[in-house]
Amino acid sequence: MFIGEYSYSLDDKGRVVLPSGFRADLKGTIYVVKGFEGCLRVYDEREWSIQQQRYAGLSDLNEKARKLKRLIFSGMNEVVPDRQGRIKISQALLSYAGIDQEKEVVIVGVDTHIEIWARQRWEQFINSYDQQIDVLAEDIDSDLREPGKK
Numbered sequence: 086m087f088i089g090e091y092s093y094s095l096d097d098k099g100r101v102v103l104p105s106g107f108r109a110d111l112k113g114t115i116y117v118v119k120g121f122e123g124c125l126r127v128y129d130e131r132e133w134s135i136q137q138q139r140y141a142g143l144s145d146l147n148e149k150a151r152k153l154k155r156l157i158f159s160g161m162n163e164v165v166p167d168r169q170g171r172i173k174i175s176q177a178l179l180s181y182a183g184i185d186q187e188k189e190v191v192i193v194g195v196d197t198h199i200e201i202w203a204r205q206r207w208e209q210f211i212n213s214y215d216q217q218i219d220v221l222a223e224d225i226d227s228d229l230r231e232p233g234k235k
Contacts, residue, residue: 087194092204095188099179100171103127104192107199108170117162117174123206125174125182127199174201182206 091104103111116133120126128136140157143150160181164172179185182203189204202210214221 086196087199088196089194091192093190093192095174095179095184095190096171098173099176100167100173101190101192101201103166103170103172103199104194105170107192107194108166111166114163114165115172117164117172117178117201118157119160119178119181120200122210123182123203124193125178125184125201127172127201128197132197 087107087110089104089106093102095101111127111129113130115130116128118126118128140154143154145151160175160177162173162175162178164174166172174184176185182201183206184190184201184203187203187205191202191204191207193200193202193207
């Protein structure tokens with residue numbers, strides 16, 4: 086499980102250091118893809134396999150499904166962290182996430198995956214939604230309930 090919020094700077098080669106607490110779970114190839122709300126999502130091999138199966142299950146007859154798959158897979162990076170726990174992120178993904186404009190990033194653990202945000206976007210997101218946690222939970226209450234309980 087990935088948890089926590091960490092601040093880092095992108096180096097001149099477009100690399101970012103992964104938090105030390107995340108590295109044990111990110112051995113081998115990891116996958117960096119376009120995320121929602123303008124962030125990047127990072128998956129380990131096991132979780133990416135689960136996500137990939139979900140995308141494979143989408144019908145190519147559905148226009149939105151085709152567009153989503155193109156956006157996700159065309160920009161995806163497969164990377165292996167170096168000895169210092171750094172990963173190289175492509176210029177296209179940096180641009181998508183607004184990280185090419187500012188070198189400061191926030192890395193967030195989100196249970197099964199990691200998100201990488203441009204600091205300014207993260208702060209805007211938090212400022213917009215942090216005080217609404219109760220409303221968000223209420224809106225998705227049925228998804229949060231334990232199975233079999235109403």
